[in-house]
Amino acid sequence: MPRTKEQYEAMRIATRNRIHSAAIKLFAKKGFAATSVHDIAEGAGISIGLMYRHYKTKEDLFNELVSYAATGLEKVIERFQSDESPIELIRQFTLEILNDFEKDDAFAELLMLMNQSSTLEDPSPQIQYLNEQSEVMFNQTARLIEKGQNLGQFKQENASEMAFYYFASLQGLAMTKITIRKRYITPSLKIVTAFLIEDDQD
Amino acid sequence: MPRTKEQYEAMRIATRNRIHSAAIKLFAKKGFAATSVHDIAEGAGISIGLMYRHYKTKEDLFNELVSYAATGLEKVIERFQSDESPIELIRQFTLEILNDFEKDDAFAELLMLMNQSSTLEDPSPQIQYLNEQSEVMFNQTARLIEKGQNLGQFKQENASEMAFYYFASLQGLAMTKITIRKRYITPSLKIVTAFLIEDDQD
DNA sequence: ATAATGAATGAATATATTTTCATTATAAAA
């Protein structure tokens, strides 16, 4: 008898994860077109053939990563629906992102992937879904800001502009982190939320 | 006799400009690898062959655009060396950028090109120069912020963090503008400079 | 040892993209 089902399953999962990590890193940094399957296989430390045993095409692999990113967005959306204090939600969330940026590239890569997605022509259903979720998250955030404004926690600027600027600036940090790497500096929470929160706010 | 030198020159300049505009738009949006010379020729409304009459390779074309972007950076660096009031320099500059974003895609495309450049392996001399200029501009800006802080115009946070966040957030706005296009919202000057400038500052 | 099972390989093939270049088109002057 050969290996057990579980052993094979574990092997498959292990290589899938290696492909996953290598691919997200490369796609985030270089984009879909500039990343060759050769690069991915090399990054994952496997052969090209094995990659094709796991994913029918390079695009399929990309789409799986997009779905994974969408799951991340769903979590954020859920979080922002909580009844907690808006200012605390935003502070906590922003802090986590800044820490993620400090720690490693994973989260920044995810954000970049989201953008890469928007640039492809005839988007797959996965990409379309991701884009819809981005929209939902944006609206959610604008509403959360309004709620905070009503509680006197946030500045009285246009909530949509603020929500838009919030995500754009985080995207910018992610992009900068991925592209210039070593010269990246994590800005303080205070700087990143200054447009939203008064200086004297506890 | 055929056309005059001047006439031929004008023709060449005209098509060069068409190639230039089409290419910057496509490179900014899709990246170098995802943009085919076919796309560029189509965008410029010319044949592929003609494109190759003007640029030896696709990479040469890209490098020319990079040099063009570097010239833009040089102008900014020069401006930030002025003796004018730091707060006014930053306000004026930021306002211009926000207006550029409103007006058309040209400036956002330039910023995106700068990022695309950082992602290519073995960068051309043009790209290396652009990256050096980015570094110079960043340092310049950090010093300008320090100067403003000494004048009591800016908040007392870490100047490098602020300069870094400033460019990252503008990059983020540019990227968002290019990728999601129609859903783009221009944030107010107040929002974009809130991390830098006290609310009550005249 | 060896048979069985599925992972893993990488050279061969298919496909896409870039680059070349022989040819054609255009406008002005003779």
Place this chain on the structure above:
DNA sequence: TTTTATAATGAAAATATATTCATTCATTAT
């Protein structure tokens, strides 16, 4: 109307990249 200089074309050749698949490898139980 013919000549001339150069712009402009696009199909063919060169190159790069994605995908397939016949073959090998590794592990385990008998």
